[in-house]
Amino acid sequence: MLFMVWVDLGGELPRNRGDLFARFVDALLDREHLLVDDETSSEPRYTPQGERLLTGLTVIAWRMQVERLASGQEAQDMGVLTVLPRRDALKSLGEASLLKKAEDATLLEGSDEIRFRHQLLQEYFTALALRSRIHDAAALWPSENWWERSGWEESAVRLSGLYAEDCAPNVINLSATPGSRP
Numbered sequence: 001m002l003f004m005v006w007v008d009l010g011g012e013l014p015r016n017r018g019d020l021f022a023r024f025v026d027a028l029l030d031r032e033h034l035l036v037d038d039e040t041s042s043e044p045r046y047t048p049q050g051e052r053l054l055t056g057l058t059v060i061a062w063r064m065q066v067e068r069l070a071s072g073q074e075a076q077d078m079g080v081l082t083v084l085p086r087r088d089a090l091k092s093l094g095e096a097s098l099l100k101k102a103e104d105a106t107l108l109e110g111s112d113e114i115r116f117r118h119q120l121l122q123e124y125f126t127a128l129a130l131r132s133r134i135h136d137a138a139a140l141w142p143s144e145n146w147w148e149r150s151g152w153e154e155s156a157v158r159l160s161g162l163y164a165e166d167c168a169p170n171v172i173n174l175s176a177t178p179g180s181r182p
Helices: 004-008 017-031 048-070 084-092 096-104 119-132 132-138 153-161 168-173
Strands: 035-037 044-046 113-116
Touching: 004 017, 017 035, 017 048, 017 119, 017 153, 044 048, 044 096, 048 084, 048 096, 048 113, 048 119, 084 096, 084 113, 113 119, 119 153
Parallel strands: none
Antiparallel strands: 035 044
């Protein structure tokens, strides 16, 4: 995948992990025919099924992240993969064909319990979910102990990478305490 991204970018690599994972996911979804060239602009766009899959994967990743941290698992123990029962993953995706597409694209795996193929993929999709919840993100790092690990650090790094040109607004939103926003 790294080589494919390097070739697509003319012998260069993305400047950050958020952009790199976005390109990985696009390549995997393209392979599954869930990313097509727009007829009017020739720019790639997700098919409706691809959009539903991305939305479902962000829901799954967010749920896994929240449940892992709510279970009392130490924030320092970030290497443990989180799983969801297959029925819950199917509910989040909305249809069995999307789970099959996610498995075919090597994004998800498992039989009775579903997990992301790699923890970094889960962090990437959690970052996508965090992007839509950015105004609530400061609650993830309460001001009274903002320096302590919360388990959301890697997702915040991926999220900043999604704003490769200027991540300053993202950093401001993540660092603002609730109620102190302009």
